[in-house]
Amino acid sequence: MTLDRLLLWRHGETDYNAAGRIQGHLDSSLTETGQEQARRAAPVIAAFQPEVALSSDLNRARSTAAEFTEVSGMPVRLDKRLRETHLGEWQGLSGAEVEHGWPGAMSTWRSTPTWAPPGGESRVEVAERALEVVDELDLTYSGTALLCAHGGLITALTARLLSWPIELWPGLGGIANCHWVVLARRSSSDHRWRLMTYNGGVAG
Helix, strand or coil, X not given: CCCCEEEEEECCCEHHHHHCECCCCCCCCECHHHHHHHHHHHHHHHCCCCCEEEECCCHHHHXXXXXXXXXXXXXXXXXXXXXXXXXXXXXXXXXXXXXXXXXXXXXXXXXXXXXXXXXXXXXXXXXXXXXHHHHHHHCCCCCEEEEEECHHHHHHHXXXXXXXXXXXXXXXXXXXXXXXXXXXXXXXXXXXXXXEEEEECCCC
C-alpha cells in the first residue's frame, strides 16, 4: 500500500511567534489568534477527508490538531518525530539575540540545510526523522494522511519528498501559521510525489 496524498498542516500562531522568538522544541501555547486560525482552518482540512491523522506532540500542534478532531471526529495520533527543528542554544531567543551571540550564523542556517545551530539539529536531520513517519504510513494506508506539525519541519520534509538537491531547499519559502502543503503521488504506477499546494490557507 502507498499513500495517495499527504497534507502537511502548520500549527496556529503562538505566544513565541507573536513575540518574534525562536521556539524549536520549547512547548509554547497558541494565542487567541492562533486558536481562531485553527478553528477557521479545521473544516477545510477536514474536507480533505484524511484516512489517518498524526500530530507533533508539542502543545501548539496538539491544540491545532484538536480543532480538526472537533470538526471531523477523527482521533489524532501523536508522534514526537514530527516536532519542530531542535534549535539548541537558540531556543527562546529573538533573531536579534541570535545575531548578537552568533554573528552571521542565522544567515548560514537559512542557506545551508546541512548546518545545525549549536546544540541543535539540521534541516536534513529533521527531514529524515519526518520521512520515517511517512514511510511507515505508506505501509498501512492508501488514502490521504494528515500531519499537523511545524513550519521548519514541513518545508524540509516537502523538499525531501520532492527529491530536491539539498542546495535547492532554501528556495522554498516559509509556511504561514495554520497554512498547509499538499503533495500527491503522480500515478498508481509512479509513486514519486508532486507538489499540488504550497502555503495554502483560509482567505481573510
